[in-house]
Amino acid sequence: MEYVPGIPILKASRDDDNRPFWEAVDEHRFVLQRCSHCDRYLQPPRPMCPQCRSMDTLEWVESPGRGEIYSYVTYTTDRMAYPAMKVPYSVVLVEMEEGVRLVSNMIDIEPDEVRIGLPVEVVFDDISDDLTLFKFKVRED
Amino acid sequence: MNSIKDTVAIVGVATTEFSEDSGRTEYSMACEVIKAAADDAGVPLEDIDGMVKDVVDGIDAMYVQKALGMETLTYSSDSHWGTSPLINAVTALAAGICSHVVYYRSANNGSGKRAGSDFRAAKETKDESLDLIRYDLHHPFGLMGPAGSAGIGIRRYLRDYGVGAEQVGWVPVVCSEHGSNNPHAAFRNAPLTIEDYLASELVVDPLRRLDIAPEVDGAIAIVLSRAELAADLAKQPVYVGAVAMGSGTNGEHYSSYSRDDIAGLPEMELMAAELYRVAGVGPDDIHVAQLDDRYAPYVPMQIEALGFCGKGEGGAFCEGGDNLRVGGRLAINTGGGFLSEGFSHGVNVIEAVHQIRGTSTNQLDGVELAMVATGAGGPADGVILHS
Structure with a gap:
């Protein structure tokens, strides 16, 4: 996918509930939030486990970043699209092996090649000096 | 209770x-x-x-x-x-x-401002909102505006249940037929055909231009x-038989990706159960409904969630359009819906009032009950009205 020069990409605003996730991405590490009591992964991040209602059992654990495309949309017209990105582009929802799902982009395939069920793995895209995003590429194994 | x-x-x-x-x-x-x-x-x-x-x-x-x-x-x-x-x-x-x-x-x-630009402005001004959780996780990847967010769940629905464009397309077709008789509908045109729909451009694939209600x-x-x-006022009262909301269900506005099944509208199911319980009626009693057609595929999903057919049968229910027209099993959006009137939330309540007063431009005979649903793809709200 291609970006339109000169238009900023919206960044995540970091707070205590999500900071460890984005700081890991800055360092090219992929972490997910988990409740150590319930052994349950949480996405989006939150301050309490919805199962045991504990606030002090939440931890951030390293993930191998493997999953498959669960669903996606493809923007084909500028009017509907995010102005920083050239159309056509796809936004994928990836289901990780841990069971949680994340919104992201593919780096290596065209929008018309995106398919539900495609196996993918995480990669890191250093878009600018102050922005790194996690994205996905097709997994070969 | x-x-x-x-x-x-x-x-x-x-x-x-x-x-x-x-x-x-x-x-x-x-x-x-x-x-x-x-x-x-x-x-x-x-x-x-x-x-x-x-x-x-x-x-x-x-x-x-x-x-x-x-x-x-x-x-x-x-x-x-x-x-x-x-x-x-x-x-x-x-x-x-x-x-x-x-x-x-x-x-x-x-x-003025469209839905997408609204979100952008909120983010740029650092507006404090719980929804920023979602923007943060989605905006950097260009998931922009509600059509894209909704499209991800809608694609799963269409795929998981084998619902096709030749079925969903009857929603815009029937809404355009109803809207063509309604002088108030801002996007009133000659009725669409299913061929018009199938030729409509995919703008946020899987959504076509004709799937999306214009602002x-x-x-x-x-x-x-x-x-x-x-009883003593100027017009025939239209009584509120039930109101209900449906929320929770591990949901978000249009992007409820963290629940097990993203191919349905569980908020609507929750809302419908409460509406029917309070009003003391069931789907078999209702023959006219104003449904949330901001995105056309949400209509077969709602028809399922509201109990008018089984799970995954909404596409077949819509196919051909006869079930959805005045006189059909469930006449929907008899003023033309958001697709013909334009998306301005809540207006579908007024068309339900017209049906009970007998003043709709696509009037059914002897309407005693009318249902209204909004909030497809997010917290749901509904009402059952009666004469």
Whole structure:
């Protein structure tokens, strides 16, 4: 996918509930939030486990970043699209092996090649000096 | 358990002209439409003691009250969009806090800010909102605006149940047929054909241009009264048999990706069960409904969630359009829906009032019950009205 020069990409605003996730991405590490009591992964991040209602059992654990495309949309017209990105582009929802799902982009395939069920793995895209995003590429194994 | 049934009636309704560019302020439209709804009801403005609106409306209620000379309000609230402000009005009336409440919505969404630009502005101004959790996780990847967010769940629905464009397409076709008879519909045109739909461009694939209700400029107002006051007013009262919301369900606005099944509308299922319980009716009793057609595939999903057919059967229910037309199993969006009238939340309540009053431009015979649903893809709100 291609970006339109000169238009900023919206960044995540970091707070205590999500900071460890984005700081890991800055360092090219992929972490997910988990409740150590319930052994349950949480996405989006939150301050309490919805199962045991504990606030002090939440931890951030390293993930191998493997999953498959669960669903996606493809923007084909500028009017509907995010102005920083050239159309056509796809936004994928990836289901990780841990069971949680994340919104992201593919780096290596065209929008018309995106398919539900495609196996993918995480990669890191250093878009600018102050922005790194996690994205996905097709997994070969 | 639920004391709301039949304690409240809708007594007055009004709309301004709907257009792609009103050429006037939201403030001005709000004042005009509230006065018109009070006139329709035969309730003097000074007797209205409650006001409700939704949070995305452009003009603050206090300024509206100032222009209308409404001096003695004992209840005022903002709620999320859809039918939910109307539910606040009903609960305030049922609780005895008010005698008459006006619900208004006034927005220049057609000519002014669109939904997507709204989100962008909120993010750029660092507006503190719980929804920023979602923006943060989605915006950096270009998931922009509600159509994209909704499209991800809709793709799973279409795929998991084998629902095809040649089935969903009958929703815009039937809405355009109904809208073509409604002089108020801003996007009134000659009725579409299924071929028009299948030729329509995929703009946020899987959504086609004709799947997406266009934003519109305009205002609506609805006056509700306690039932014992309603009988002596200007118009036939339209009684509120039930109101209900559906929320929780591990959901978000259009992007409920963290629940096990993203191919359904569990908020609608929750809402429908409560509506039917309170009103004491079931899907078999209902033959006209105003459904949320902001995105056409949400219509077969709603028809399933509201119990008019089984899970995954909504596509077949819509195919050919006959079930959805006046006289069919479930006439939907008889004013043309958001797809023909334009997307201005809550207007589908007014068309349900017209059906019970007998004043719709696509009138069914002898309507005693009408259902309204909004909030597909997010917190759901609904109402069952009766004569």
